[in-house]
Every structure is written in structure tokens, then in C-alpha cells.
Amino acid sequence: MSLVQSANLVDNLFDRDSLELSGTRDGYGKGLVELGKRDERVVVLCADLTESTRSNYFRDEFPERFVQVGVAEQNLITVGAGLAAAGKVPYMASYAAFSPGRCWEQIRTTFGYNALHGVVAGAHAGVSVGPDGATHQAVEDIATMRTIAGCTVLVPSDTRGAFKATIATLDTPQLVYIRFGRDKYPSFTTDETPFEIGKAEVYYEGTDVTVVACGPLVYESLQAAKALEGEISVEVIDSSTIKPLDINTIATSARKTGAVVTAEEATVIGGLGGAVAEGLAREYPVPMEFVGMQDTYGESGTADEILTKYNMKSADVVEAIRKVLKRKS
Amino acid sequence: MDKITNVKELRLKATDVREDIVKMLHEAESGHSAGPLGMADIFTALYFNVANIQPDNPEWAERDRIVLSNGHICPVLYSCMARTGYFPVEELMTLRKLGSRLQGHPHRTALPGLENTSGPLGSGTSQAAGMALALKMDGTNQHVWCLTSDGEQQEGNTWEGVMFAAAKKLDNLTVIMDRNYIQIDGNTEDILPLEPLGDKYRQFNWHVIEVDGHNMEAIVDAMERSKNQHDRPTLILADVVPGKGVKYMENEYEWHGKPPKTEEELSQALADLAEVRKQIEADQMT
Numbered sequence: 001m002s003l004v005q006s007a008n009l010v011d012n013l014f015d016r017d018s019l020e021l022s023g024t025r026d027g028y029g030k031g032l033v034e035l036g037k038r039d040e041r042v043v044v045l046c047a048d049l050t051e052s053t054r055s056n057y058f059r060d061e062f063p064e065r066f067v068q069v070g071v072a073e074q075n076l077i078t079v080g081a082g083l084a085a086a087g088k089v090p091y092m093a094s095y096a097a098f099s100p101g102r103c104w105e106q107i108r109t110t111f112g113y114n115a116l117h118g119v120v121a122g123a124h125a126g127v128s129v130g131p132d133g134a135t136h137q138a139v140e141d142i143a144t145m146r147t148i149a150g151c152t153v154l155v156p157s158d159t160r161g162a163f164k165a166t167i168a169t170l171d172t173p174q175l176v177y178i179r180f181g182r183d184k185y186p187s188f189t190t191d192e193t194p195f196e197i198g199k200a201e202v203y204y205e206g207t208d209v210t211v212v213a214c215g216p217l218v219y220e221s222l223q224a225a226k227a228l229e230g231e232i233s234v235e236v237i238d239s240s241t242i243k244p245l246d247i248n249t250i251a252t253s254a255r256k257t258g259a260v261v262t263a264e265e266a267t268v269i270g271g272l273g274g275a276v277a278e279g280l281a282r283e284y285p286v287p288m289e290f291v292g293m294q295d296t297y298g299e300s301g302t303a304d305e306i307l308t309k310y311n312m313k314s315a316d317v318v319e320a321i322r323k324v325l326k327r328k329s
Numbered sequence: 330m331d332k333i334t335n336v337k338e339l340r341l342k343a344t345d346v347r348e349d350i351v352k353m354l355h356e357a358e359s360g361h362s363a364g365p366l367g368m369a370d371i372f373t374a375l376y377f378n379v380a381n382i383q384p385d386n387p388e389w390a391e392r393d394r395i396v397l398s399n400g401h402i403c404p405v406l407y408s409c410m411a412r413t414g415y416f417p418v419e420e421l422m423t424l425r426k427l428g429s430r431l432q433g434h435p436h437r438t439a440l441p442g443l444e445n446t447s448g449p450l451g452s453g454t455s456q457a458a459g460m461a462l463a464l465k466m467d468g469t470n471q472h473v474w475c476l477t478s479d480g481e482q483q484e485g486n487t488w489e490g491v492m493f494a495a496a497k498k499l500d501n502l503t504v505i506m507d508r509n510y511i512q513i514d515g516n517t518e519d520i521l522p523l524e525p526l527g528d529k530y531r532q533f534n535w536h537v538i539e540v541d542g543h544n545m546e547a548i549v550d551a552m553e554r555s556k557n558q559h560d561r562p563t564l565i566l567a568d569v570v571p572g573k574g575v576k577y578m579e580n581e582y583e584w585h586g587k588p589p590k591t592e593e594e595l596s597q598a599l600a601d602l603a604e605v606r607k608q609i610e611a612d613q614m615t
Contacts, residue, residue: 043466067462070496075489078452082459085437085444086394088466105449106486110456114446115438 007203008192014226021184024215025123027162028180029054032091034163035170036062042170043083045069045092047076052182053093053123073099074106077120081110084118089170095129096122096138096179104144111175112148119169119176120145126215126265127293127310128183128303137298143270145177146243152197153242154178155264155272157218158187161240164195172197181265183303185216200246202253206235209321209328210253210260214239214272217263217291223314224321232321242272247279254286259328261320263291265312287327289320330384330413333377336545340609342412343373343545344602347574349408349421351598354588357425360433363571363584364478365405367509370543371567375474375505376409379552384414387442393471394444394460398453399478399507400434401586406476407431415442451484453477454504458494461502461562472556475504480512483521488533494562495534502562503555507542509571511582530564542567575601 003009012018035042036058045067046055059066067083069075073094080090092099100107100120111118127137145153152172156162162180169176194201200212204225211234213221218238225234235253239246254260260280262273268290277288291312298306307313333339346369354360375395376382383389397406404424411418416430423429430440434448445456457475464471481487494502506526514520527537536558540551548567555563571585572578575598589595 043463064466069489069493072489072493074452074486075455075493078455078486078490079459079462079493081445081452082396082456082461083463084459085456086460086463086467088463106452109446109449110452113436 002205004202004205007194007201008190009203010188010190013188013222016186016223019186019188022159022187023182023184024156024159024162024180025054025182027156027159028121028166028178029057031163031166032058033061034167036065039089039170041087041089043067043088043090045076045080045090047071047073047094047099049094049123053121055093073102077103077106078110080118081114081116084111084116089117091119091121093121093123095136096125096141097136100141100145100177101138107175108148112151115174117173119178121178121180123180124182125179126181127298127306128181128216128265130183130303130306131300133300134297139267139293139298141179142242142264142266142272143274146270146275148175150174151243152176154197154240155214155242156240157215157238158185158189160187160189160191160193161195165240168195168197179215181216186219188219188222195240198241198244198246200237200239200241200249202235202237202249204234204236206233206257208233208257209325210235210237210250210257211263211317211321212237212239212250212260212272212276213263214242215265217265217312220312220314221263221317224317227314227318228321232325234321239272242275245275245279247283250276251280251283254280254284259287259324261289261291261317261324263317266292267295268292269295287324289324291316291320330382337609337612339373339377339545341606342377343369344574344606344609345412346373346405346408347602348599350404351575351589351595351602353404353408353421353424355590355595356422358588358590359425360404360588361401361586362588363511363578364399364402364507364509366575366578367542367569367571367573368402368405368476368507369573370545371505371548372405372409374545374548374552376413378549380474381472384410384442387415391469391471394457394473396445396453396457396460396473396475397435397447398475399450399481400447403435406435410442416440450478450481451486454487455490455493457502457504458490458497458499461494461499462497464501465499471501473502475502476507477504478507479509479517479523479526482523482526491530491533491535498560499562500558500560503552503565504562505565505567507569508566509569511571511585513585515582527566534561536561536563537566538563539566540568542569543573574605
């Protein structure tokens, strides 16, 4: 049981309070600026949430390639599709509750089925958007986007992962959905941490149980593995690509451990948990537990209060591990 | 492609297109009749005269973009594409059949020359606006033509696009609306009133041209005038008779969403169109 050295995570990984805090949306904003420098075709659209989606970083560098559409998420996507059809590569940001929340059909028809390259960025996803309440807490977005044929779905786990994921979308010439949170999360990866679309990364090796996580739940899962050290040997996998899922890495781990817990800040119905269950049902079925929103809505509160109340902290991952191990044959 | 500049020839071509439409729909045994027949004159004017296109080179970078928003009237689009040379006319009879490039609603990647995939209503204006914006960013003079229906003015997405196109001063965009007053459930003004449509667009800072959708000379003139606007997109609000040319379909909303299924319906429709052709040929005024 040990940390995977090639993952190149930060040295002070388990000292939560000493870690730099940064939003995944900041990684998106910085990634956009880098993409703008690399490729003239890149255009950025936003629906009246320019600062909170960090689209302003790009707007300030490349104002002529920034398109404000106003409070109009259907237009965000369909204008983006027109730009893409005429040779641009559009990055379209709003809050995930609104896009893809409101404009799923436009995304499906004008990008997915229409086979155009564009990136839908869903910010403030999950419940950690906090005090705004359940209307603004998208927990369904992973599931709804995953069902669109040919759509790549990315959920980066910290700000550096978000930067790398954003950069990687330029060379993924199809519809991509990328999900960000509002809250600042511990930055626990480094510039040297591997990132590849379609590849899950094993960060922590173990033999008793596998935890497959995405987004901020990756760090919570690492903390859970640490807390159980000496008692239960936990393998932690960052599945930052939900689709196409890296089922080889996940099934290889499941064959070794014989039990799997998934952890995500989203509904367990059809999200990462659903994807892993579908994959393992084919490859190597094992007992599973699912950490995430259990077919319910969030509410107002601080991010920490809500994550605690709805059981998405490291202690909840620990509990899910204990539960699944009881069913392991 | 040689443009047809003679009005009489354009009208005869539109009659060819109408014949294609009824034959295709009869063969397919499903599909929409009234919309395509109503829009035959406008599509003919656009494809055979006004639009700057190269059907034998559909990816030509300098082409005008033609965006069909209400995909269900695609038989008229397919007929014009075939008869301008995008694909063989015989292929029209594959409409809606398994393996056909002529999907029941147009699918861009299935058929070279299509600029968009459509069917779900209300998103064409925005896509056309996005294309027009991209062409402006690239500093070209190409024009974007968007064909839309009156029914889809009930979609919120339409008005998001209408606001956006005016805000971005997209004078390289012309939207042509099939104002035929029918939708699936009945008359538009009974289902959810749209009037005053022209004034609505004017209030949204569009240039509006109202035209008789079956007066070929006026249609071509309106399209040409729309290209010379500055700082405003143009709406050509076309007064169209749904089912035009086939007497038993004209102005009957029941024919919005069904084909001429029986042999009698087909032969009556073709007889009506033969009469139309005879009248055009006899008409000395054009």
C-alpha cells in the first residue's frame, strides 16, 4: 500500500491545511488563454457569467474572439454551433445547472449528432456551489452528457488537472463536456502529474478495495485511504475522464481488490458510479458502493456543510469502504 | 453552376421542384407536404439564382451558407440540391429510407452541401447567426441565408438568436420566414398568436421586407436587397400558401405533416402541377 511515485502528487499531500487552494474554474480560464495563443480558431462564448466561469481571462487577452450572448443558454450553444460550422473551435461556458441543464437538446443536435468540435464548460457544478441552493447545484450533468453519443466527459480533480484537461480538448475534435466547481479545492497534483483524456490514473496502490473517484472527491478518497492505512489497503484511482471510461485500469484494479467504491459530487444515478458499474458488469463484477447524491436535491449552506450533510467527505468514503468490504466474498 | 435569370424559367423550375416533392413524399409514404410545396418558389430563387454556391464543390470556402432551420420541409431543400447538381436527381426517391443520405430531417454529415443538422425547431437562426459572426471575424463578404418557419417563432431559442443577430449587427445574415399560418395543431393565430410578426422583428432592430412568397420577381428582388443592408440583419417575411400548387392541400393545415399516400392523391397532385406548368408557359407577362 503506497503512493504511486509516477503520479508526482505534491509532497505535503496529506497535510490538507498546508495545501494551496484553487478552483478548477481557474484552470479552465488559464487554459483558455493558452489555447488562444496556440490556435487562432479558438473562440470563447459566455452567457453573462464571464467572471465566475473565468472566461474573462480569455476576454481580456483576445476581446475580438470573445462572444457575449447574454442570459441565453440555448443561444450559447446554437451560436457556438454556427461558429464551429464555419471553422471556429468554440468554448461555451455557463453554470452547469443552466448549460447543459437547459440546452441539452441543442447540445445533442447541433454538436453531438452534427459532429462538430466544441467544448461545453459547466461551472459551479455539484453541491459545493453552496448558499445559492439546489436550483444552482447541478448534480445531473455528468449523467445527461454521458448519454450523448460521441460526447467526451471530463471532471478534473484540481486546478492543474483542469488546466491540462482544457488544453487537451483542443485535440479532441468532437463534442466535449468539462465540469468545474465553484469552491476552491486542495491542489494536490503537480505539473508532472500525468493527464490524458481517456486515461484513469492510479494515485494510491492498495489490495483490499478500489476507490474510483472524480472531481474534488479524489482528494477526499486519498484522505480516506490514508485514514485506513494499516487497517485496510485502499487503491485510489482518479477517473477524470468519465467517457470514454478507462475500464481497463478500473477492471485491472477490481480484479486485484475484489470490491469497488465510486465517489463523485453528482448523482450516483448515471454518473461516474453508473459508468463504472456498467463497465464492471461486463468486465469483472464485484460488490460496489456509491458515494454521491442519493437521488435527491441539495440545499443552501456552506460547501462544507452540504458535503457533510449529503455524505461526500472522506469519512463517507471510509464508511462506504467498510460497507462494501462486508459484502466481499 | 449557371444561374437561371429568367423569371419564367425560375417558375418552371419551381414546378419541377414541386413535382419532385409530391413524388418523393408519395414514395416515402411519410413526411411533410404543405411546407415544402409552399416554399418551392423561395428555395428555387435562392438555389438557382441568388445564392453564391458551387454545387459540384460543396466545400468551396467562399460559398454562401444556406441554413434550413425547420428541417421537416427538407424535401424542397433536397430537390433544389439535386437539381442544382449536388447529387443525382434519382436519389431523391430514397428519402426517409434505410441507408439514405436523405434523412427524414437533414443531417449535415450524411450529405455534402448541407450546412447544418436540423429538426428540433427554433435553433436555426442562432446557428446562422454564429456562422455569420464567424464569417465577419474572418473578414469575408459571404452571406448566410436562413430558412425558418412561422411556427418555430414560438420557440424561445428563436428570439435569443433574433436579439443576438441584431446586437452583433449581422448584416450578412438574411432570415427568410415561411409565413404560411399553419402548424401541426392548426392555424398559428389559434394555437399561439404570432402577429404582428414584422413589427416584432422591427422592434428587435431588424430590417424587414415583406414579400409575396410566390412572386418570383419580388422574391429575387427582396433577397438581393437584403444583401445590401448595413449594420442590420434582414428578415424577409414571405406570405406563403401552404401546399401551393396542389389544390386539395392549399391552406389545409391537415396537410402539414402527411404525404400524398394514395395513387389518387399522387395523380391529382401531379395533374394540378401540370396545370400550373401550362399556365406559366402560357403566361406572356413573365
